[in-house]
Amino acid sequence: xxxxxxxxxxxxxxxxxxxxxxxxxxxxxxxxxxxxxxxxxxxxxxxxxxxxxxxxxxxxxxxxxxxxxxxxxxxxxxxxxxxxxxxxxxxxxxxxxxxxxxxxxxxxxxxxxxxxxxxxxxxxxxxxxxxxxxxxxxxxxxxxxxxxxxxxxxxxxxxxxxxxxxxxxxxxxxxxxxxxxxxxxxxxxxxxxxxxxxxxxxxxxxxxxxxxxxxxxxxxxxxxxxxxxxxxxxxxxxxxxxxxxxxxxxxxxxxxxxxxxxxxxxxxxxxxxxxxxxxxxxxxxxxxxxxxxxxxxxxxxxxxxxxxxxxxxxxxxxxxxxxxxxxxxxxxxxxxxxxxxxxx
DNA sequence: AAAGCGGGGTC
DNA sequence: GACCCAGCTTT
Numbered sequence: 134x135x136x137x138x139x140x141x142x143x144x145x146x147x148x149x150x151x152x153x154x155x156x157x158x159x160x161x162x163x164x165x166x167x168x169x170x171x172x173x174x175x176x177x178x179x180x181x182x183x184x185x186x187x188x189x190x191x192x193x194x195x196x197x198x199x200x201x202x203x204x205x206x207x208x209x210x211x212x213x214x215x216x217x218x219x220x221x222x223x224x225x226x227x228x229x230x231x232x233x234x235x236x237x238x239x240x241x242x243x244x245x246x247x248x249x250x251x252x253x254x255x256x257x258x259x260x261x262x263x264x265x266x267x268x269x270x271x272x273x274x275x276x277x278x279x280x281x282x283x284x285x286x287x288x289x290x291x292x293x294x295x296x297x298x299x300x301x302x303x304x305x306x307x308x309x310x311x312x313x314x315x316x317x318x319x320x321x322x323x324x325x326x327x328x329x330x331x332x333x334x335x336x337x338x339x340x341x342x343x344x345x346x347x348x349x350x351x352x353x354x355x356x357x358x359x360x361x362x363x364x365x366x367x368x369x370x371x372x373x374x375x376x377x378x379x380x381x382x383x384x385x386x387x388x389x390x391x392x393x394x395x396x397x398x399x400x401x402x403x404x405x406x407x408x409x410x411x412x413x414x415x416x417x418x419x420x421x422x423x424x425x426x427x428x429x430x431x432x433x434x435x436x437x438x439x440x441x442x443x444x445x446x447x448x449x450x451x452x453x454x455x456x457x458x459x460x461x462x463x464x465x466x467x468x469x470x471x472x473x474x475x476x477x
Numbered sequence: 478a479a480a481g482c483g484g485g486g487t488c
Numbered sequence: 489g490a491c492c493c494a495g496c497t498t499t
Contacts, residue, residue: 165494166494167495168494169493169494169495170493170494170495170496171492171493171494171495171496172493172494172495173492173493173494174493174494176493177494211495211496213496213497214495214496217496217497244496244497245495245496245497246496247495247496247497248495248496249494249495249496250494250495250496253494265494267493267494267495268492268493268494268495269493269494270494310494311494314494315494317494318493318494323491323492323493324491324492351491382498
C-alpha cells in the first residue's frame with residue numbers, strides 16, 4: 134500500500150471531530166487556518182467560535198472596527214494575523230464581491246496567506262491538488278524518508294514541498310492533506326512518538342536507522358533580547374487612567390497600553406522619578422511601585438522585565454478614561470493580567 | 478538568508 | 489530551561 138493510502142486509512146480511523154472539518158466554506162476554512170498558524174488546536178478553538186459568533190459572514194468581519202477584531206483576538210498572539218485578517222476580509226468584500234478566490238495564486242495574494250495557507254484553502258475548499266507543508270508535514274516526511282535537510286533552509290523548504298507533491302493523493306487531496314497533518318500531530322509526535330503502533334513503521338527510514346529523535350533538522354538560534362518596561366498607571370481622583378495605542382513596527386502593534394517608560398536596566402523608585410522629573414506634572418501626588426519583583430513576560434525573542442507604577446494624580450487631561458472602561462480595549466496579556474488583579 | 482512576531486503546552 | 493505549535497512578512 135502506498136504512503137498516501139496508509140495516511141488516509143489511519144486518518145479515517147483516528148481523525149478528531151473538529152468544527153472546521155464539517156464544512157468547505159472558504160470563510161470558515163480561511164478563519165481557522167489563520168488562527169491555527171503557529172497555534173495549537175486547543176488554543177485556537179475558543180477563538181474560532183468567538184469570531185464566528187461575532188462575525189457570521191466575511192461582510193460582518195469587514196465592516197467591524199479594527200479595535201473590535203483585535204479585542205476578540207486578544208491573547209492569541211501574533212497580532213499581525215488579526216490585522217491582516219481584517220484587511221483580507223475587506224479585500225474579499227470589495228474586490229471579490231464577498232466570495233473568496235478559488236485559485237492558489239489568488240489566495241496566496243491575500244494578506245496573511247502564505248504558501249501553506251493558500252494550499253490548505255485551495256485543497257480543502259476547492260479540491261485543488263496542492264500539498265500542504267506545515268510543521269507536522271515536515272516532521273512526517275523527514276522521518277519517513279530520512280531527510281536531514283534543515284526544514285527552515287531555502288533548500289529544505291523547496292525539497293520538502295517537492296517531496297510532498299510527489300507523495301500526495303491527488304484524488305482525495307482534502308482528506309489527504311488534513312490526514313498527514315493530523316498524523317503528524319497525533320501519531321508522529323515531536324517527542325516520543327508511538328512508533329510501535331505506527332502503520333508506517335515497517336518502511337520508516339528514521340525508525341529503521343534509529344534517527345527518529347534527530348529528525349526533523351532545524352537550524353535556529355533566536356537570541357533573546359532582555360528589555361525593561363515601566364508601565365505608568367496614572368489614576369486621578371475619579372479613578373480615570375491613561376491608555377495609549379502602540380504605534381510603529383515592534384511588538385503588539387495597534388494594541389493599547391499604559392504609558393510606557395523603557396529603560397536600559399531595572400530601575401528603582403529614585404531613578405524612575407528622576408527620569409520622570411522633567412515630565413512629572415505638578416498634579417502628581419505619589420508614585421508607588423506596584424510590584425517589587427519584576428514580572429518577566431516571555432515572548433519568542435524578548436523577555437520583558439516589567440514593573441507597574443501607580444501614579445496618583447490630582448487631575449488628568451480630558452483624554453483620560455474611566456477605569457471601568459479599560460477592559461474594553463485590546464491589550465497584551467501582560468497588561469490584561471495586571472488589570473485583572475489590580476484593585477483600585 | 479535571517480530576523481521579527483505571542484502565548485501557551487509539554488517534557 | 490528547550491522545544492514546538494495547521495507560518496507570514498519584512499529586512
